[in-house]
Amino acid sequence: MKVLILTEKPFATKAIDSIKQIISNASMEAVILEKYTDKYQVLNAVEDVDAIIIRSDLMTNEILDAAKKLKIVVRAGSGVDNVDLVAASVRNIVVMNTPGQNANAVAELAIGMMIYASRNFYDGSNGTELKGKKLGIHAYGNVGRNVAKIAKGFEMDIYAYDSFCPAEIIEKDGIKAFTSVEELYRTCQYISLHIPCTPETEYSINHNFFTKMLPRAILINTARKEVINEEDLINWMENSPEVRYITDIMPNNDKKLREKFSKRYFSTPKKMGAQTTEANNNAGIAAANQIINFLLNGNTQFQVN
Known part of the structure; x- marks a missing residue:
């Protein structure tokens, strides 16, 4: 199974390394799309993934529709207003957040x-x-x-x-x-x-x-x-x-x-509340663990849709 780390505003390097290690330990593949500049990069990246980790990135109806294999999206943070929850539910895609990590x-x-x-x-x-x-x-x-x-x-x-x-x-x-x-x-x-x-x-x-x-x-x-x-x-x-x-x-x-x-x-020029090394690490690790726990064990503890 394939997990996409989709972040226009990238995680800290330490967080990325930890996320990749968690995914690898579960015998899954981690792929990364950072600092993308248009939606077509995103549409191509989501085509064959089973799970997506995002930060403030948009998960629109169009993007969810392009992700034919997608089972779960985890927002590394608390708010999920950047995710179309209705579109996700229609497609039986689980959406989670990582409350408290930031x-x-x-x-x-x-x-x-x-x-x-x-x-x-x-x-x-x-x-x-x-x-x-x-x-x-x-x-x-x-x-x-x-x-x-x-x-x-x-x-x-x-x-x-x-x-x-x-x-x-x-x-x-x-x-x-x-x-x-x-x-x-x-x-x-x-x-x-x-x-x-x-x-x-x-x-x-x-x-x-x-x-x-x-x-x-x-x-x-x-x-x-x-x-x-x-x-x-x-x-x-x-x-x-x-x-x-x-x-x-x-x-x-x-x-x-x-x-x-x-x-x-x-x-601030950009939202900076979660822009610390510690918050990056905490939220990224939580998101990766939640994805693995869902894909392997069906755990939906932090589901919001």
């Missing part, structure tokens, strides 16, 4: 962005400290939990809201749970955003939330750009001269945001 890397980046914003992008002027500030974590999953753990070391006052996580679970970790998301946005100077992109959450961070935020609020987005209503974001920043937006996912309106709010807006 969580620490994303959480460290979120905290780093808070420091960067608080110190005025290191421009030499007086900034503020994180100690004693109120941090609101919107969605208390693997990443949110790691953000909370790190923020405790900064002696921040930590709150969280998650519509799917019971308040007693949050408070067991020493975090104050809010019963409404609006209360989180009204209370906290820092909001760290970790909600997935779903039909319910798309563009859901909008005027309703922005207008409730504190006058010097800082919104950190290491989740997905699609959860932000960008026009409402711009209006908020225009009408609130001290608020800041820091993101790991470049907005569609990046140029306009940079021109209008150069002192209050920052975006």
Whole structure:
């Protein structure tokens, strides 16, 4: 059987070596397509493979249709909005993710962005400290939990809201749970955003939330750009001269945001939350092991479709 490692943004070398070793030990063949430049390279590569490991790469209906032997796709990461789950299900292709493997890397980046914003992008002027500030974590999953753990070391006052996580679970970790998301946005100077992109959450961070935020609020987005209503974001920043937006996912309106709010807006050029050697290794190894466990044993523990 053949396993394709399909990554426009490649894994670290150490991760690739580990993935190939796991596949080889299972008497399967590993093939690699990295830094591809058009979909036709992908369409050709998927024709005869049994399994695919991806990162943020798209698995569209067209690509899945070309993969006639494909049995499983594993996204080395948590979100699976880059995979057409309906098309996969129609073709009896199992889709999995690797929850938690990138969580620490994303959480460290979120905290780093808070420091960067608080110190005025290191421009030499007086900034503020994180100690004693109120941090609101919107969605208390693997990443949110790691953000909370790190923020405790900064002696921040930590709150969280998650519509799917019971308040007693949050408070067991020493975090104050809010019963409404609006209360989180009204209370906290820092909001760290970790909600997935779903039909319910798309563009859901909008005027309703922005207008409730504190006058010097800082919104950190290491989740997905699609959860932000960008026009409402711009209006908020225009009408609130001290608020800041820091993101790991470049907005569609990046140029306009940079021109209008150069002192209050920052975006990484590419999504960097999982761009660490450790996260690469963890997620890649998990993806390879899940594929082998599925192909040899039928294990579907992390199936999402």
